[in-house]
Amino acid sequence: MPDQRTKFERLNALHHRDTAFVIPxxxxxxxxxxxxxxxxxxLATTSAGYAxxxxxxxxxxxxxxxxxxxNAAEIVAATDLPVSADLEDGFCAQPEICAETIRMACEVGLVGGSIEDATGADDAPIYDLSQAVERIQAAAEAARDLPFLLTARAENYLWGRPDLSDTIKRLQAFSEAxxxxxxxxxxxxxxxxRTVCRAVDKPVNVVxxxxxxxYTVQELSEAGVRRISVGGSFARAAxxxxxxxxxxxxxxxxxxxxxDALPDALVSQLMAQDKRTDRQ
Incomplete structure (x- = not known):
């Protein structure tokens, strides 16, 4: 089993190849x-799939x-692969709570995670830019001395705000933070x-x-994408x-x-082989 630092280094390296990788x-x-x-x-967790x-x-x-x-801890324990987590909005508006969330995530073996700028409120679904940046900055400071790769999410397009210029502005500010x-x-x-990838100086994830x-992995790679996730779509497919x-x-x-079902023998082979020793 690779240690957490090794997993972090592996995850980080994946983002700096010439082509995109898929993180399901x-x-x-x-x-x-x-x-x-x-x-x-x-691998990356999905709050939607888990919900x-x-x-x-x-x-x-x-x-x-x-x-x-x-849930993330169970996924970490199930595989030797690096695991990043969907940490939603950090679970609080306050920057210090976002930082605490990052530390908690690292403590259970996660080597990456995302913080988004959506508030969950219908009347004001996106944090003001200054507050959004403060939250990412606090999370980044918490991650700085940890084996933890921080992803910052700009949620405009999921909340009825199809503003590409503002989205790029936010991503650039998150990068600087x-x-x-x-x-x-x-x-x-x-x-x-393609426009987003050209406008920023950090690896870009696309779902x-x-x-x-x-779009295909090749098409996204050629557009400048370096990581491709699938969100809750695998869970919805299941x-x-x-x-x-x-x-x-x-x-x-x-x-x-x-x-079309997977054979029981194959599924059993892929699952943990541990046996309980405390049965009466």
């Missing part, structure tokens, strides 16, 4: 094991910081993605699997397969879905 998003330990078995080089697994919607009020950190990776989910097209046009299987049984009384 497991939502629990089991999905992390499946993804690790496929040869991915790093769905708990029967909750993806929102600021659905999950607590302790729940998010505990100490963020290591920059991320603006929901950019509308490849030209906007695929949302609504709208999809839920889609479950829904289709259940509808088949309900509507047709057949069980053809089982032909």
């Amino acid at each position: 998003n497991p939502w629990d330990a089991g999905s992390a094991r499946l993804l690790a078995s496929l040869g991915f080089e790093a 769905f697994s708990k029967g909750k919607r993806d929102s600021f009020s659905a999950l607590t910081r302790d729940e998010i950190i505990a 100490g963020a290591d990776v920059l991320y603006a989910p929901g950019l509308p097209d490849i030209e906007a993605i 695929m699997g949302l609504k709208g046009r999809s 839920l889609g397969a479950l829904m289709r299987a259940a509808q088949e049984v309900r509507d047709s009384g057949t069980f053809g879905y089982a032909q």
Whole structure:
């Protein structure tokens, strides 16, 4: 098992290659094991996927910081890969709490994480730039002496503010405040993605699997992207397969879905082999 510093160095190095790498998003330990078995080089948690697994919607009020950190800790323990975490807005408006969140994340073995500038409030969904920068600066200061790669997210496009100039301005300010990776989910097209990559001086993450046009890893690499995540889309794909299987049984009384299911032997092989020794 590589130590935390080694994992951090591996994750950091992935962002400085000539082409983009894909960092898929497991939502629990089991999905992390499946993804690790496929040869991915790093993983990132998804608050959306985890919320769905708990029967909750993806929102600021659905999950607590302790729940998010505990879920991330289980994913870290399930794989030798570097793991970064979706840390939402740092779980508080105050910069010092964002910093505390970073330290807590590192304590459970995470080697990266993101802080976003969305507030979760309908009337003012995005933090003012000055406050958003203060929060990233506090998080960056907390991460500076840790094996921790900080991603700063500009959330305009997810909250009905399709302002590319403001998004770039925010990403540039986050970079100056100490963020290591920059991320603006929901950019509308490849030209906007290319414009963002040209305008900033840090590696850029782009999410695929949302609504709208999809681009290949090669296309995104050529646009300047260095990291590609999938957010909650793998979790939604799994839920889609479950829904289709259940509808088949309900509507047709057949069980053809089982032909596409992973074999039990393969799943068992990929899961932890530990055995309890305290059973009576």
